[in-house]
Every structure is written in C-alpha cells, then in structure tokens.
Amino acid sequence: MKLKTEVEPRIDADERGYGGVCRNNLARSRGETHFYGRCGPSRRFFACSAIMLLATGLAFAARPSRPSPLPNFVLVVADGLRPDELGTRAVPTPALDQLAAQGIRFTQAYAGAPVDAASRAAIMTGQHTGHGRVRSELQVPLAPEDVTLAEVLRSVGYRSAAVGIWGLGWEGTTGLPTAQGFNEFLGCLDLVHGRDDQPAFLWRNEVPFVLKGNPGPAAAASAFEWMLRGATNFIRINEDHPFFLYFAPHLPGSSSELGAVRIPTASPFTNQTWTPSQRIRATRIAYLDEQVGKLVADLRKRNLDSETLVIVTSTASSDAANEMTEASKPRATPLSESNLRVPLIAWWPGKIAGGRTNNRPVAAWDIVPTLAQLANAPLPKQLDGRSFSALLLSQPPPTNSTRFYWEGHAGGLSQAGRIGQWKGVRALGKPSVAVYDLEVDPTESHDLAPTRRDLVAQFEALFAENSRTWSPPADGAVGAAGRPGYPIPTNVITQPLRTNSPPDGPATP
Template sequence: MWSRRIWTVVIVVTIAVTAGLWGHLWAQIKKAPSGPGGTPPRSQAERKPGDDEESLKDALVRKLKEALDSADDVADEDRDTADRILRDADRALTRIREENRRALEQMNRQVRIKDGRSPNVVLFLLHDVGYGDLGCYGQQTIETPMIDLIAAYGTRFTQFYAGAPESVASRGTLLSGKLTARGRQVGDAWVTVRPEDSTLAEMLFQGGYETGLFGVWGAGPVEAAGHPNSQGFKTFFGYLDDASAADYYPAALWQNGTQIPLAGNQNGGKAQYAPDLIVESAKRFIDAKAKRPFLMVIAFPMALSGDGTEVPDFGPYADKDWPTADKARAAMLTRVDGYVGQIVSRLQERRLLSRTITIVTSDNGPPQAAEDRFLATAGLRGRKGDLYEGGIRVPLVVRWSSCFRMDCCECALPFGMWDALPTLVDLTGTLRRPRAIDGASIVRRLTAPANSESPPPASPLYWERHVGEFAQAARVDNWKAVRSGTNGRWELFDLKTDVGESKDLADSQPEVVQRIEQTVKGLRP
C-alpha cells in the first residue's frame, strides 16, 4: 500500500513541478524576439551543469523527500522500498534536468538579445604581421589605407601582445583566454585550446550570437583542438590547418564538416583564388545574419614562401626594384587591406557598422628576413619565434561600436591576446561568464581614472615558446625578462626607457629578477 502511495507522490510532484517550469519557459520564449535557435553539438560529457540546473534537481528531490518523510508509521521494509523508489526517481529527474538545461539554453538565446542593441564583433586576424607593418603604426612603404582609416576612427593600441611567438599557440590563447603555459605538445605544435574549453565563440553563441569563422582555423590538429563547429563557430569556411593554408589554389575547402571541391583548381588548375572565396563567404554570412548580433572572425591565409606565387599579381609594387619575396609580402598586405575594406563596406551597406566592434590584429610578429626593407618591427628586437618585443608585440586597432566609446585614438595599456575573451564577453553583455581562464576584461581598465587608488585587476603578462628551444618571458610593470631554458639566466629590460631591449639590467636589479622569478613560478602549471 505504501509503495503505491509513494509512487503516487513521486508522479504527482514531478509532473506538477516540471509542468510549472515548462510553463515558465514557454512564457519567456513567447516574449522573446524571433530568430533562429539551436544549441551547440557538444557531448553532454563536455558540459558542466550550471548552478541553476542543480537547484532544479535538488528542489524536486527535496519535495519528494518531504512528502515521504511526512508519512507516519512506515514500516522498515516500506522504507527500503521508498529508498529504492527515490533512487529511481533521482535518475528520472536527472534526465528531466538535462531536458530543462536544453530548454534554458534555447530560452537564453531567445531572450538574451537586448532589443537589437547588442554589438556585432568582427575580428580580422592577420598572420605574421609585425608591429611596424601597417601605415597607422608608421609603415612608409606598404599601403594599408583601409586599416589606417579604421585606426583613425577608432583606437590604436601600442602595447598589445600576441599570445605566443608562433601562430598555432597564439590563436589558441585568443580562443581559450588562457596562457601558453596551459597548453600541451601535440606533434610539432604547442596547442593552447582543448575540445572541452569554453571558447570565445561558444560564449557568444550561448549568449544569443550567430558565430562564423572564415579563413584558417589553425589552432592545432582537430583531434586535439577540436573542430571549429564544435568550438562554437556554427559557420566555418576555409582551411583547418596552416599546412593546407599554404596552398592558395586548393582543390577543396572546408565548409563546416564537408570538403567542397573547387572545380577551377582541379588537376593543377588555378582559376579560383581561395582568399577571394573566403571573403565572399564572409560577406554572405553578414547578409544572412544581419538581423541578429554576430561574431565573425576572418583569419586570412598569409603564409609566404618567397617565390611570389601566393598572390595573383604584385599590384602597385610590380615595378619596384625589389626581390620577389619583398614584392609578394607587400602585395599580400595591401591585398588583405582591400579585403578588410570589402567587409567594412558590406557592414556599411547593411547599416551595421555603427553597432559593430571592428578589430584588426596579428597572431605574432613578422617572419625572419635577410633584409628588413619594410622595418616590420618598427625597431623592436626580435621576430616571429622570439620572445623579445618584435616577436610578440603586435598591432591592435579597434573601431568601437555605439555600445562603448573611447575618446582617445591611442592607448598604451599593456595587455595580451588572452584578455580578448573576457573583454568581448563584457562588451557584448553575454550572460554566461568565463571560468578558469587567465585573461581579464580590460573594459574597467579603459574607463578607470588614471589616478585611481584601486585600479581594476589585470591579467599576468607571461609567454612561453615551445617551438625549438624552450623559452620564457614575463612582464611586470615596465620590467620585461626573457630567458632560454627552464634554468637559464634571465635577461632584464626596462621597457619604459629601452623598448628595443638593448641593455640587460639583470645584474644591477637582482630584486626585480627575483620578483619576476616568483611570478613565473606561480604561473607554471
């Protein structure tokens, strides 16, 4: 008899509470603006239920236990039956919780958007572009008029750092919000994003954003870093790795999980130039997603071999008395600047530019060169692969949307690529907050008074090189330390007076070296 009464209580309470929750969800969804839904395809094992989801299960189990505990004179054998039923009910309620989690995600995507005022985010991620390669950073030879125009109407950051001195690790820090120290060796690459990480794209997708990546994924092998689609980018078109991105006339490109043959490039043909196709795909994405906020990352293939075959022509540099490699590099930068102009023009045509945060940066410093015709590092020491400033200090230009304004056209705030994730979460008002990351939002630091007695917290500035000989670098205030090997001698530079890192002060400033040593020890996993 008691078993029947217990089951009756279980069924009635479960139905009542669940029906009430779904009624609330349906009421919220009906009030939400229309738009496409969908949830990320990650496996449940990769997802961690939020506190609200646990509270739902706990509340249901508590109500069931209260109902059972209120019964008087229940025999011990009936208590055993009750305990078994509760265990069965707990499993059933866990399944209900998962269904409710999916419904809550759907509701979040529907009601999160604030009357269409959430800013779009368009991030142009250049490859191997140095601190001095753009006109707005002093370049005198290579033409980059569109990026210079974005800088003129936005903010040029003078102390922004790539995540690493090589591209794969650097892109991972952008996506994961974590330092290179959190990565792992996978084949020849140091991978700093994992399939289970909550990436920048996934954060914004769960916050109601449409997300797209166009160009090069290049954050590591898919089995180690995940596929763009499973890492939050619901639309992907381009290359999965740097090796394939070196072919500018490929036989096929990836569209989400499918390889799309390029008819004009079969059997050695060169009728379809991949960067052109990538930009056209990005423009179609803008057209299709214009009614909802979106995150769009365009990571241009820009690897150069030196023979000039990576560009269809040398453009304005064709008649220059330069080596072919220099003509190709200048032509590539100017061509990419033109692509940036095409995307910005499409945003303007769709009346989206005023509510779009437009970002231009690079994944690391310029490649090694026998002759630095273009002064690609603007006098900074080191190149790609080095932890001196020339290898990791890169351009960053931001044109703000109407959601956030900065009056200054130049900003000397030092921060790193791992800060992009929490900063963009802040700027977009995304409800889901990042956890277990190294980056920190710079929004409060940008707006805080210069003489503030309690400045907002900043993330650590720390890098590792895992390609070739292991090396480390760290910056504390204006002090920068670099060393090769885990027990090598630290070099120490004062960037305030010696941005070219020409004078080693380690012997005269042992207390600063010790301070940096302790900082590094606290950051190593």
Template sequence: MKPKIIQPIGICLILFFSLSCKVSPVKQQAARQPNIIFLLADDLGYGNLTCYNSRSPIPTPNIDQLAREGTRFTRFYSGSTVCAPSRASLMTGLHMGHSYIRGNTRLPLRLQDTTLAQRLQSNGYVTGMFGKWGLGEEGTPGSPEIKGFDESVGYLNQRHAHNYYTDYLFEVKNGKIQKIQIDSTQYSHDLIIQRAYSFIRSHKDQPFFLYLPVTIPHAELFPPASDLKAFQNADGSSKFAPETPYNQNGGSYRSQPQPHAAFAAMLTKLDGNVGELQRLVKELGLDNNTYIFFTSDNGPHKEGGADPEYFNSSGPLRGIKRDLYEGGIRVPMIVKMPGKVPAGRVSEQPWAFWDILPTFAELTNFSVPASVDGLSFVNELTGKGPQKPHEYLFWQFNEGYLQQAVVQGDWKLIRFKRKGQSETLELYNLKNDIHENNNLASAYPDKVKILYGLIKQSVTPAEHSEFDWSTVEQ
C-alpha cells in the same frame, strides 16, 4: 455627407504614430546585442602598418583609417610567438603557462576546452569562422563545428594553409563539417574573404560573431599575377630591389623570384580587404552596432623568402616570430565601434590575447569561468576607465629550447634555458628601451628576483611531454 475635418490634435497624433512606426526598427537595432568582427592577420608585424610605423615602405591607408576611426593600442600582445598556441590563447582565455596547446602542433583542443565562440553561440549569436583554424581537424574534438562555429570555410591544418592554391577546403554548415572541392587555380584567400562577406550579408538582422583568421601575409609568397603587377616595373622587374629569389628546394612554399614584390602585394590586399569590410558594414547599416577588432597572431616571419628586415616589419621592436622579444609577441590592435570606442585615441595599456574572452563576455553578457587568465578590458576600450591592469603578463615557448618572459609594468624579464646549459636572464625597461638593447639584469638583481618568481608561479605542468619543461634543471 460632408467630409470630416481632422482637427490639429488629430493630425499630431497621426504624425506621432507614423514616426514611431518608422523609427522602431532603429530602436530595435540599438537594443540588439552588438555584432563582433575579429580580423586576425597571419604573421603581420607591428611595423608593417603605417599607423604604427611611418618608415614602413608599404602604405596601409584602409587600416590607418580604421585606427583614425577607432582606438589604436600600442602595447597589445599575442598569446604566443607562433600560430597554434597564440590562437588557443585567444579562444580559451589562457596564457602559455596554463594552455593545453603551448606550441605549434596538430594537437586539437579537448572537449573540456570551451572557446569564446561556444560562449557567444550559447548566448544567441550566430558564429562564423573563415580562414585558418589550426586548433583541431575533422573528426577531432577541436574541429570548428564542435568549438562553436555555425558556419566556416577554410583550412583546418596549419601546414595545408601554406598552400594558397589548393583543390579543397573545409566547410561547416548545418552543424556538420565536410571537405569541399575548389578551383585550384583560384587564390584561396579571395574565396575565403568573399564567403566572410556573404556571412555578414546573410546574418545582418541578427547578432553575429565573425572570426576572420585570414592566411595573409604569411608564406607562401605567391599572390595572383594581377596583384603582383602593381609592384612591378613596366619590364616586369620588381619595384622593391634588390630581390633575392626564393627557391622551394623541397620545402613547403612555392618558389618566388620576387618575394619583396609578393609580400607588398599580399599586405596591400589585406589592407584593401579591411577597406571593403568597413564599407560593407556601413552599407548594411551595421556600423553603429558592430565592433571591429584588427590584430595579428604573432610577429613577422622570414619564411618562404620573406624579408622582415627589408620591410622594417618589427618597427621599433627587437625580434620576429619565434622570439619572446617584443617583436615576436607585441602586435597591432585596433578597435572600432562608433559611439562606444573613442575615435583617434591611442592607448598604451598593456593587455593580451587571453583578455579577449572576458572582454567579449562583458560586451555581450555571458559568464566567464574563474579559471581564465584574462581580464575584461571594456573600460579601456570605451575610454571610460579606470581599467583594472594585469599584475603581470606571461609567455613561454618551447621550440628547440625554453624561452619564458614576464612583463610587469615597464619591466620585462626573459629567461633562456637549454638542456645541459646554464640559464640566461635578460632584464629590460621597455619604457626607456623599447628595442631591448640594454640588459639590466646585473644592475637590478632585486627586480630580477621578483620577476623570476612570477615566472615560476605562472607555469603548471603541461599534459604533453613536448610542452613540459618542468623537469628541466633549475
């Protein structure tokens, strides 16, 4: 029998179907919901990154690369000026006038406080949280397995997270949470970050949300000796002289003879992790379907020997953690997604933590309750605008005395009130005075009146007396 001769049209059909089979997985990936990685640094200052502050003495090349490949936001704000309320705002989409958690406390989220992780989980996402939670401990309604996380390894209690060398962490697996024993000589951040990488590898074939609230560069300033060595001279002295040793003296942080070198080592480790994360995403072929968000929970700290003035950690801004000046609440925000988020772009659009939930809702198609304070900023992320702006942004902080702040456009009003004392009002034009040096309250009384009215309308009574300043004399 003579062999059959395949006609040219037959060859074309075979090639067509062969190529179709080969590209179908790519089409499937393109049609899949996008992955989201949200990396939250702990107490990282606006000025600690060289892409935000050329005067920073510690290079951050990997984070700078992320900014070059994505969009860098210069007016992004945290939920609060300290950890727990800031993270509560991120998770629930509420600002400090409405949030259940309004200060640093062990108070957990309630059952009715629905998080963005729960909404993503209900929308088909596998969800992971690796690092510091701070919104509910084991056995409370705010525990991470209840608040939307399929997998988790890290700290539940903020104070426990001060200890980078610990003999236990908490793990969520198969819907249950348990305490796990770890090697107390191992730097816990390294263990946590590796578990986060494993989460990505394990779930590369399905839509995932990775919440990565790392514990660095917050105190304690005690990185591994191998990391510290890069910032020491041959004789073991610090390259960042002069050093003022930090002594524990009964405090919650370890003593550190070279806190400048230690902070440099921690920031460099964080930058290295960002580089590793980007390489892993590319290696797994996820780069074109993964949003990477990078930010900080509040301004830089001065705890455990940290020295924000030495490192110019607030950059051009005034204030640090626990202030409602810009240095306490304005934080870096970089977002990358090839083909979706413009590369090399810088945006001056003001937005905040409480906008993340509605933004994720639009990116992944889940519904947003009308009660949230945030707006979707997808138009600003994609650069396709026009972006609906906020009428104003609001913060409140009650530690020791009452601080309230409102930003509307370029104008900012800060209210200070101590019990038994008259209030103080400070008005700044952020466009002309980013460092908040020139108080214009007496020169612009009409503007003060407008912004003061916004402060008053922004606060609902807190459900716990430690946050409720509604009885403070007006």
C-alpha cells in the same frame, strides 16, 4: 567544463553547399542559407505577406532595428603582421589606417605566443601559453573541456562563424570549429593547408569541397576570395541577429613559404627597389588591407557599423621578421618584443571615440573577457585575460598592473614575462633571467639583472606561478609541417563550389 548552451537551429544549405532544402522554418521564411546557396520562399509565404501588408498598411523598412541590444563582433586576425608595417608610405594601408583614425590603436599589444598555433589558441581561449592546451608549433586539437570565445558568446544567443585558418583541430578531432561553439566554418583546418593560397579544397563545416582548377595559375580560384564571400554572406544572413565573425586569412603570412605571389591582384610594387620577398610581402599586406576594407564596407552598406565592434590584430610576427622594416637587423629571438608585439585596432562608430592611441599593454588572451563583458556573457573559470573594454569606451582604466607570461617550446622551454614596464626573459638553455626596462630599452639591449636582483626574484616567481607541467601529446597532434602532400580527403565532394555569387553577395572572383 563547457558552458551550457541551448542548441540553436541552423540556417543551412544541403550538404553540398548548394541552394536546396532549408532545414528549418526560419531559413524558409528568409529564403537564405549560410555562406552559399539560397532557397526561395514558397508562394504561400508571398501570398500571406501580401495580405498582411494590405490589411495593416505596414511597409518594410530598409532594415528594421533588431530587438537585441547586443553588439556584433568582427575579429580579424592577420597572420604575422607587424605593427610597424601599417601606415607607412612604402606599403599604403588605407582601410586599416581609416579604422585606426576613426577608432583606437593600441601601441603595446602582444600576441599570445611566439608561434602560430599557440597564438591562435590564446585568442580563442583567453589562456596564455603557461596554462593553455596549445603551447608550441605543434597543432594540438582543443578538447571538449576547453571553452572558446564562440562558446562564451553562444551562451547569450550569438551566432558565430570562423572563416579562414583555424589550426586548433582537424577532421575527426574534438577541436573542430563546429565542436567548439561555432555555427559555421569555411576555410582550412590545418595551418599548412591554410598557407596554400590556391588549395585544392576548402572545408565548409565538416565537409570538404574541391576548388575546381586548383592548384593552378593565378587566375584559378583564390581561397581568399571564397573566404571573403563566406564572411560577407554570413553577415548578410545574420544582420538582424547578434553575430560573431572570426575572420583569419593567411595574410600577409611569410613570403618564405611562397614561391610567387598567388593572390588575385597585380603587385603595385614592381617598381620598388626591393628584394622579391619584400615585394611579395608588401603585396600581401596591401591585399589584406583590401579585404578588411571590403568587410567594413559591407557592414556600412547594411547600416551595421554602429552596431558592430571590429577588432584587427595578428598572430606573432616571428616568421615575418626582417622581411620589410628590419631587413638590416639581426633576426630576433622568439620571445623578443619585435616578435611578440602585434597591431591591435578597435573600431566601433558611435561607441569608440576616434583618433586615439593607447599605450597600456594588452594581450591576445584579453580579447575573450573583453568581448564577453561587452556581451554580458559569463566568463569561463580558466581565464588569464582581463577585459580592456573600459579602454575602448573611454571609461576609467583598470587599476591592475600588467602581468603577462609567455612560453616558447622550440627545442626546449624558454620563458618571458612582463611586470609593469619591466620585461624578464629566461632564454633557452639559460638558467638565469635577463631583465629589461621597456620604457627606455624597447629593443632589450641592456640586461639589468646584475643590479636589479629584486626584479629577477619577481620574474622567477612569475615564471614558477604560471608554468604548468606540459609536454606535447604523443598522438593526436601534427607538426608544423602538417600532413605530407595534403591529399584531398577520401570523402571529398568532387563537385566544385558554386562559381556564381548568391544574390546580394560579393562579386565573383
């Protein structure tokens, strides 16, 4: 069942996304709209404000302290970023490195699934692939009974925006972000649409907008710049209210999907003796770092850094394997550690002690209960994750042992699990379970199953306990290839998005 929430007034522009008539008094009084556009306060508003100032002798502070003690949350979800691609000399990532130096870095963080859509679903619902609705590379829309992180936070008063790739529902389905607890959405609903750096259009809530000049040369409108602008505008508008920003650009992504670098920056790696795909990937990692740096700079500019928890993580890195750090190694299997391990950095000045690393295993489905606990929000009943907020705040760690579970559905069912330091894998087409000691064998090279039948039995029980019957829906889903050609929807607004940035917003791309 959905968590019961009160409908909050939207501070919105007109349906075209331009400055126009605001829909409620709060928007009028602030003279702002979400993402794009601005409507000015009335003369009566200015006159009344002046009278109040003269009568009381009060002056506006730069940013008055907001009444709510709830923290803000910014969750950055990269696409296929490997933990060993950060902090290297080959590809400098100064913004992400600074977050890690001033916060905490988890060395054993896991994606929720070996494929993109299921990874995102685990982050958003707190369920692993044995229980969740989305378990494979098929894009399956979330249903009304699915409870997302945005809905959990909305139940205690948060305003939420999803910016970037969604992949959990498209137009006409129940999986739309605005049907799943988000107040605002800007980006690409479908995964394949999201992998176009210069798409012909972006979705703003349920309305598509043409990006004039796309597809075109690198100088044309970049989806990344529009998404970053939408993210910073959402922060600006909600700086005096608890907010949750889900920022998920297609970065770095897989260079195998791209014919050329199509991001608005010159590659600083042209002199490296790398393959073209490695050079493209390095450039995209650097650009992701730049985007994160701009987001954090915006929080600091608004004095929101001490009130905001920033978490940076990624979807599974299977598409990225062998492109940079493992170019000479055989391609890993989907449920191997090299594919499931992802970076996870948490930054919250004044709350998280800086310069720490933590080797306790955490997984994507742990994010929902963690943020819910920090926001004092009720938890949904169907939840696989456990909060790691104690690890963030240097409190006594939980005593429960690690018990993780994953499924893969490419060509059939494969399963993997982790119990403490042990990893169990039932590969596709193999009835037996292989067992590995990750403390001494992180590359999963030495199968201990012949001598550790006790562990085999534990993993067989774990697999049976967590795997619920599931088959890809016969309708309502699209494959990883998406809809052919991605035509602009018939109800598209042909007028392009504004090319000038709203006041106090980021620079125009």
